[in-house]
Amino acid sequence: MEEISNFIKTIMINDLETKRVNEIVTRFPPEPNAYLHIGHARALVTNFELAKHFGGYTNLRFDDTNPAKEDSEFVEAIIKDIEWLGYQPASIFFGSDYFEKTYQYTIKLIKKGLAYVDDLSQDEIREYRGTLNEPGKNSPYRDRSIEENLELFENMKKGMYQEGEKVLRAKIDMSHPNLNMRDPVLYRILYIDHHRQGKKWCIYPMYDLAHPLQDAIEGITHSLCSLEYENHRILYDWVIENCETEHIPQQIEFGRLNITNTIMSKRYLRELVEKKKVEGYDDPRMPTLVGLRRRGYTPEAIKNFILATGLSRINSTVESDMLEHFLREDLKLKAKRLMAVLDPLKIVITNYPEGEVEYLDAVNNVESPEVGSRKLAFSRNIYIDRNDFVLEKPNKHYKRLALGVEVRLFNAYFIKAYDVKYDSKGNIKEVLCTYDPETKSGSGFNARKPNGTIQFVEATTAKKAKFNLFEPLIIDNEADKRSFLERINPNSWNIKEGLVENAQEKFEELEKFQFIREGYFTVDKNSTDNNLIFNRIVPLKSSVK
Ligand code: ATP
Ligand code: MG
Secondary structure (H helix, E strand, O other), X not given: OOOOOXXXXXXXXXHHHOOXXXXXXXXXXXXXXXXXXXXXXXXXXXXXXXXHHOOOEEEEEEOOOOHXXXXXXXXXXXXXXXXXXXXXXXXXXXHHHHHHHHHHHHHHHHHOOOEEEXXXXXXXXXXXXXXXXXXXXXXXXXXXXXXXXXXXXXHHHHOOOOOOOOXXXXXXXXXXXOHHHOOOEEEEEOOOOEOOOEOOOOEEEOHXXXXXXXXXXXXXXXXXXXXXXXXXXXXXXXXXXXXXOOOOOEEEEEOOEEEOOEOOOHHHHHHHHXXXXXXXXXXXXXXXXXXXXXXXXXXXXHHHHHHHHOOOOOOEEEOHHHHHHHHHHHHOOOOEEEOEEOOEEEEEEOOOOOOXXXXXXXXXXXXXXXXXXXEEEEEOEEEEEHHHEEOOOOOOOOOOEEEOOEEEEOOOOEEEEEEEEEOOOOOEEEEEEEEEHHHOOOOOOOOOOOOOEEOOEEOOOOEEEXXXXXXXXEOOOOOOOOOHHHHEOOOOEEEEEEEEOOOOOOOOOOOEEEEOOOEEEEEOOOOEOOEEEEEEEEOOOOOOO
């Protein structure tokens, strides 16, 4: 992977030079409450690439300290996604594994007089907190003795109170200009089974306490997080300092990635799945990594996209077009270029002998000899795309077939149309053509210029296939204030039934191709030998002007 340069790298270089740290250790800390999406990829790629660059390592840590929303299904999916992107966590940890240690550190805070058990309700705590302009008020329970706090906290742990009856708070400063420092809640009571700990705990640490301690326990040097935590850094440092952890991690924030035409919030993705607006988290229109993979995106395209968008301190919005660009760049030289006809129109070449099939030599990728070559079938009966024929050539810019007009068939011959046949409904059923044997591809024939070059498939050998063509799932329009569920694009998934040349025995799931003039495609997970299904990853050219 090429050099990445960003402000975090500069900090790391400095920290190594000044010996603040001896190596770079990062972590990727997803909450196991959803599938990863392309926005997560920014955090993921950044953490892994930076550590790798400095010869350090990265842990995967499931941030599962909030038992309400977590599920093992997501744990498995996240591990697979990271592997798919080509990264290897040094270790896989769970935040909940540190519950005991976190509890011990908390006892230390209480013993230092820096935490107290509060009986105020959630609403009262909010009321007492004050606002940006007004200082807060001390809780009447703030001055409980250390002994009393130790006992009450122990009772909280034993399950002697109801949810919400008591919380543990840090004792900092109720008039601090940063609201996060006004005696933040450190522990709350929850009687919910934890996906790993079961009923072992009924007190759960808040993120602001748990996260810095987890980083310290794991020896994380640089704890990278997105911008919304900037105002929490002061509390992060307070926890590290007052718990007197042996290791001192540093929190650094970076801007979140947004992509045009793409809504990435977890709530939204879950709603789409639950309301059955999509097939599931791996629907090819979803911005989840499983969705992008099924759609046909490659790990390289995603990584290069993330690296190219750079990393800044502020949130940024990138054109969705850019992701498509990196897919094309990745597949341009790797993919076989085959022929498929998405909307077949029959062509009969009346001067070609009946019952004969010839096999022409065809290279698979003219720009890249290592992609190999194949035999391409040709006969009297072929199919072209319905869009590539009109009765009368409308203007000089029209570079396709028409009556009296000659075109080149990719890798085969020139054909010229002279008549059409109609079905009972008056639609064109077939086009009658002649071909010129002199014009065989590779023969060096250049006496005439054809009116364009089009793809085709040979009728008796081609395989039937379905082609899924996608548009953005949500119609993105600033002015449209309707909820996203009402803005679902009705044309986001179009199915074409057509034909693909019989270029290979089997089309394996996720194998990638360029279908000439149609775009890049992959084989869908539901595809079988008798029912081929291809997903268009991207068209050949950007559709965004
Ligand atoms: P929630 O706020 O619901 O927890 P989240 O998007 O923060 O959602 P996490 O599972 O906590 O989800 O995310 C793991 C990591 O990925 C975090 O460090 C988070 O900052 C980062 N991340 C998530 N979305 C983006 C994004 N769009 N751009 C950059 N980083 C992101
Ligand atoms: Mg989060």
